[in-house]
Amino acid sequence: MVKLEVEAPLIARSRKAGHFVIVKLGEKGERIPLTIAGADTEKGIITLVIQAVGNSSRKICGLNEGDVITDLVGPLGQATHVSKVGTVVCAGGGVGVAPLLPIVEAFHQAGNRVIVVLAARSKELIILEEQMRASSDEVVIMTDDGSYGTKGLVTDGVESILIREKTDLCVTIGPAVMMKFVSALTMKYKIPTVASLNTIMVDGTGMCGACRVTVGGKTRFVCVDGPEFDAHQVDFDEMLMRLGAYNTK
Amino acid sequence: MATDHKNTLSRDELWRVELRKAKKNKERTDIPRVRMNELDAAYRSRNNEEVNLGLTGAQARLEASRCLDCPSPSCITGCPVGVQIPAFIKYIETGRFLDAAKTLKETSALPAVCGRVCPQEKQCEAQCIHLKMKKEPVAIGYLERFAADYERESGQMSVPTVASPNGTRIAVIGSGPAGLSFAGDMAKRGYEVTVFEALHEIGGVLKYGIPEFRLPNRIVDVEIDILSRMGVTFVNNCIIGKTLTYEDLRADGFKGIFAAGGAGLPNFMNIPGENLIGVMSSNEYLTRVNLMDAANPESDTPVLTGRRVAVIGGGNTAMDSVRTARRLGAERAIIVYRRSQEEMPARLEEVKHAREEGVEFLTLHNPIEYLGDDKGRVRQMRLQKMALGEPDASGRRRPVVIEGEIETIDVDAVIVSVGVSPNPLIPGTFSGLEVTPRGAVAVDETTLRTALPDVYAGGDIVRGGATVILAMGDGRRAAAAMDAAIKTNV
Numbered sequence: 001m002v003k004l005e006v007e008a009p010l011i012a013r014s015r016k017a018g019h020f021v022i023v024k025l026g027e028k029g030e031r032i033p034l035t036i037a038g039a040d041t042e043k044g045i046i047t048l049v050i051q052a053v054g055n056s057s058r059k060i061c062g063l064n065e066g067d068v069i070t071d072l073v074g075p076l077g078q079a080t081h082v083s084k085v086g087t088v089v090c091a092g093g094g095v096g097v098a099p100l101l102p103i104v105e106a107f108h109q110a111g112n113r114v115i116v117v118l119a120a121r122s123k124e125l126i127i128l129e130e131q132m133r134a135s136s137d138e139v140v141i142m143t144d145d146g147s148y149g150t151k152g153l154v155t156d157g158v159e160s161i162l163i164r165e166k167t168d169l170c171v172t173i174g175p176a177v178m179m180k181f182v183s184a185l186t187m188k189y190k191i192p193t194v195a196s197l198n199t200i201m202v203d204g205t206g207m208c209g210a211c212r213v214t215v216g217g218k219t220r221f222v223c224v225d226g227p228e229f230d231a232h233q234v235d236f237d238e239m240l241m242r243l244g245a246y247n248t249k
Numbered sequence: 250m251a252t253d254h255k256n257t258l259s260r261d262e263l264w265r266v267e268l269r270k271a272k273k274n275k276e277r278t279d280i281p282r283v284r285m286n287e288l289d290a291a292y293r294s295r296n297n298e299e300v301n302l303g304l305t306g307a308q309a310r311l312e313a314s315r316c317l318d319c320p321s322p323s324c325i326t327g328c329p330v331g332v333q334i335p336a337f338i339k340y341i342e343t344g345r346f347l348d349a350a351k352t353l354k355e356t357s358a359l360p361a362v363c364g365r366v367c368p369q370e371k372q373c374e375a376q377c378i379h380l381k382m383k384k385e386p387v388a389i390g391y392l393e394r395f396a397a398d399y400e401r402e403s404g405q406m407s408v409p410t411v412a413s414p415n416g417t418r419i420a421v422i423g424s425g426p427a428g429l430s431f432a433g434d435m436a437k438r439g440y441e442v443t444v445f446e447a448l449h450e451i452g453g454v455l456k457y458g459i460p461e462f463r464l465p466n467r468i469v470d471v472e473i474d475i476l477s478r479m480g481v482t483f484v485n486n487c488i489i490g491k492t493l494t495y496e497d498l499r500a501d502g503f504k505g506i507f508a509a510g511g512a513g514l515p516n517f518m519n520i521p522g523e524n525l526i527g528v529m530s531s532n533e534y535l536t537r538v539n540l541m542d543a544a545n546p547e548s549d550t551p552v553l554t555g556r557r558v559a560v561i562g563g564g565n566t567a568m569d570s571v572r573t574a575r576r577l578g579a580e581r582a583i584i585v586y587r588r589s590q591e592e593m594p595a596r597l598e599e600v601k602h603a604r605e606e607g608v609e610f611l612t613l614h615n616p617i618e619y620l621g622d623d624k625g626r627v628r629q630m631r632l633q634k635m636a637l638g639e640p641d642a643s644g645r646r647r648p649v650v651i652e653g654e655i656e657t658i659d660v661d662a663v664i665v666s667v668g669v670s671p672n673p674l675i676p677g678t679f680s681g682l683e684v685t686p687r688g689a690v691a692v693d694e695t696t697l698r699t700a701l702p703d704v705y706a707g708g709d710i711v712r713g714g715a716t717v718i719l720a721m722g723d724g725r726r727a728a729a730a731m732d733a734a735i736k737t738n739v
Contacts, residue, residue, distance in 0.1 A: 010492050024449060028542065030549035056549050071449040073486040205447050205488065206672050208533035209515045212524060219517060219524065224673060238524055241625035245526040246551045
């Protein structure tokens with residue numbers, strides 16, 4: 001996982017929690033969507049956190065200080081709808097933790113009680129813990145191997161809160177399979193839930209439809225209608241299938 | 250010298266009078282219409298080289314001599330940008346090819362593009378006097394292309410004269426044909442024009458949509474370069490409404506805005522299986538191949554190719570997609586269209602080229618379902634057979650279902666090319682802008698002014714899916730109207 005601070009003053013000024021950018025590296029590079037993890041309007045920088053999973057993300061992770069990103073455009077998508085609802089559980093896994101941070105900050109600033117659940121395979125992969133603590137009322141850490149926090153999955157952490165106290169909203173960002181299970185859990189407890197989807201995109205502006213997902217039985221475009229949707233309405237199985245479009249195995 | 254040049258457009262110029270006398274009309278109309286030189290179909294269907302090779306100088310001069318230089322030329326009325334057609338053709342006839350190119354550039358910002366992709370058979374050539382005499386029309390499109398290509402290849406590209414700067418800043422949203430045409434006309438009038446483009450490349454649909462084998466990118470780039478030399482500034486990777494807002498533009502001193510952001514959202518048919526892997530919009534397929542160069546192994550962008558590719562639709566974009574599929578190695582590349590060939594909106598030339606390249610046409614068939622394998626990849630499609638009924642609102646015979654006649658065919662990829670809807674991005678972020686029930690930006694039909702007095706709009710954001718030349722015509726009209734409004738301060 002790599003954190004990049006990118007000079008992009010116009011995007012830093014106009015972005016809000018939930019927005020994403022499209023990044024393209026090099027003449028023959030691919031356009032890939034990355035959710036913005038933070039911004040400093042004074043310095044004119046935005047923060048991106050990326051995990052090397054494929055060819056393009058590996059190249060981006062290989063950038064050094066002072067390097068230039070060939071093409072960067074944004075902010076894209078609809079911003080998170082932030083209001084005072086009461087208690088908000090924010091569940092993040094993997095690189096999803098990074099874009100979750102501005103959402104945590106926004107809900108906290110709006111006067112909500114915010115409880116964050118961070119999940120990873122092991123202790124070294126837990127990121128942004130301090131920043132999350134600074135902007136929330138409580139942070140619950142879950143690791144698969146029990147090397148830090150409580151041993152268990154993100155859903156175990158979320159469920160422990162839902163059992164313990166009245167929750168008004170859940171926000172989840174992470175791998176699609178994680179969001180699918182968080183959504184299934186909160187559906188059981190009837191807690192309204194928002195998931196931020198990261199699908200395959202090309203232009204990111206509504207032109208190609210590569211990012212389409214089924215939400216409530218209707219086809220929606222993640223790039224212009226999302227990236228956040230009512231998780232209980234999202235067809236995660238279809239989304240998981242479509243994420244495998246270019247897996248050659 | 251532009252002013253001298255303009256004077257010579259009159260048909261009463263001595264040289265034109267003499268040229269008309271040099272040959273009898275009968276001799277002119279007896280010359281058969283020139284045939285475009287083309288690459289061999291078997292060869293071209295496996296590469297991306299431009300199919301049409303253009304005319305030679307001798308071919309062009311002979312074809313130009315077919316034009317009767319009519320006293321009231323109706324061809325001009327058929328052209329959305331009003332190209333001085335007889336004038337440029339007569340320059341070609343006398344061998345003054347560079348003057349022909351200059352004449353084109355007075356009204357068209359993109360002559361080499363128009364000469365390639367305009368549906369001349371429905372516009373200028375449809376009005377040609379030859380048709381009234383039961384002869385084939387003058388090949389105006391081929392001649393336009395010839396003059397523009399000749400000028401480019403001569404290394405003596407002329408830059409249209411621009412008026413002295415008037416200091417007024419104008420913003421253009423989108424660098425497709427509408428935006429470029431508008432930018433050129435406003436630059437000529439002395440405005441300080443900045444074009445904002447959301448993608449990383451300038452050119453809009455000319456780059457991401459129309460394939461290399463029909464419109465090479467280098468030709469688009471040359472025309473864009475001319476606009477730059479006329480003082481137009483291009484800003485890529487900048488989305489108006491997102492990166493910069495309407496209010497930002499006004500605060501930055503832009504006195505007029507032309508919104509030409511294109512059509513955007515691809516339509517799907519909402520039938521079962523449409524979200525299977527391998528089913529995609531023509532926008533996605535063509536963008537991957539044209540803009541992202543996905544067929545090149547050096548490109549990081551992938552594209553799904555298949556042995557059996559079905560393209561749904563009968564328009565030019567469908568033809569571009571199916572011919573691209575052939576070039577990417579499809580053994581079967583099939584057009585699936587719910588009406589008959591007669592109702593197809595695609596240009597005849599595109600249909601002819603597609604056929605020659607081995608594209609199959611499955612007309613009077615309409616997909617009703619896609620079937621996938623256990624990995625969610627499309628494997629088959631179910632097609633409803635259709636028949637033609639009574640004419641509908643478009644005047645074309647309506648396709649009706651033949652009950653019980655359903656066919657299943659094997660496919661590895663499906664490209665859905667059934668039109669586009671206006672992109673919600675601009676209407677959604679310009680407060681006060683009015684939209685039609687279909688989501689298009691609403692404009693005054695004459696001036697193309699929107700509900701916001703300083704914002705004009707044209708091209709597909711207003712029309713839905715239309716053509717390059719109609720978009721360019723909008724750009725010209727909006728430029729004239731905005732200029733008049735700014736000058737009279739209304």
